[in-house]
Amino acid sequence: MQKLTDLLDRPIVLVGLMGAGKSTVGRRLAKRLGLPFVDSDVEIEEASGATTADLFERYGEHDFRDGERRLVARLVEGDIRVIATGGGAFIDPRTRQLLNERAITIWLDAPIEVLAERTARRDNRPLLKKGNRAEILARLAEERHHSYSEAQIHVRSSSGAHSDVVDAIIAAIREHIGE
Numbered sequence: 177m178q179k180l181t182d183l184l185d186r187p188i189v190l191v192g193l194m195g196a197g198k199s200t201v202g203r204r205l206a207k208r209l210g211l212p213f214v215d216s217d218v219e220i221e222e223a224s225g226a227t228t229a230d231l232f233e234r235y236g237e238h239d240f241r242d243g244e245r246r247l248v249a250r251l252v253e254g255d256i257r258v259i260a261t262g263g264g265a266f267i268d269p270r271t272r273q274l275l276n277e278r279a280i281t282i283w284l285d286a287p288i289e290v291l292a293e294r295t296a297r298r299d300n301r302p303l304l305k306k307g308n309r310a311e312i313l314a315r316l317a318e319e320r321h322h323s324y325s326e327a328q329i330h331v332r333s334s335s336g337a338h339s340d341v342v343d344a345i346i347a348a349i350r351e352h353i354g355e
């Protein structure tokens with residue numbers, strides 16, 4: 177079987193709700209494929225010297241989204257690599273269109289209970305601090321479903337270890353590119 181990276185002509189971009197595994201599975205996927213990895217939230221935090229929670233508090237979600245849109249547009253034009261987006265990035269119509277044109281887009285998806293349990297492990301997501309975690313995630317899942325479903329590939333990341341999700345993504349990419 178041909179090496180997957182020899183068949184890739186574009187970056188792999190992970191989208192989906194908070195807790196789906198974009199950052200942690202993405203890092204492992206990149207390592208498995210021998211590709212660089214970049215996380216849009218980490219890039220924003222490094223460039224601004226502030227956490228996403230601080231940025232939401234200081235400038236509001238609207239300004240965060242502006243910066244996020246510009247950053248993701250830059251990342252997708254760069255080297256072939258694995259890009260983990262923050263959960264809201266793919267909701268912007270321009271970003272969604274750009275990513276679907278220039279990248280392989282993968283929606284990582286898990287049930288609300290799983291997302292709620294995973295996101296409870298760290299208190300770093302500003303949108304989840306405003307009320308009941310599972311309720312907020314359920315509302316966002318409904319609001320965002322239409323956007324996420326426009327990703328080219330849909331992978332469930334509900335059960336199994338990170339490495340199982342990496343396996344599922346690699347199989348799905350091969351199928352997507354007709355290998």
Ligand SMILES: Nc1ncnc2c1ncn2[C@@H]1O[C@H](COP(=O)(O)OP(=O)(O)O)[C@@H](O)[C@H]1O
Nearest residue numbers: 194195196197198199200201294336337338341
């Ligand atoms: N498939 C998985 N199995 C077990 N734990 C997972 C899995 N995917 C993600 N996690 C855990 O869930 C938490 C959130 O994952 P993260 O990658 O930060 O999600 P996202 O970037 O999509 O918000 C982390 O503690 C991570 O280790």
Ligand SMILES: O=C(O)C1=C[C@@H](OP(=O)(O)O)[C@@H](O)[C@H](O)C1
Nearest residue numbers: 193194195217262263264301302
């Ligand atoms: O879904 C969202 O709107 C957000 C998701 C977060 O990233 P993760 O999806 O990696 O948690 C982060 O970008 C910010 O807190 C907003």
Ligand SMILES: [Mg+2]
Nearest residue numbers: 198199261262
């Ligand atoms: Mg993340």
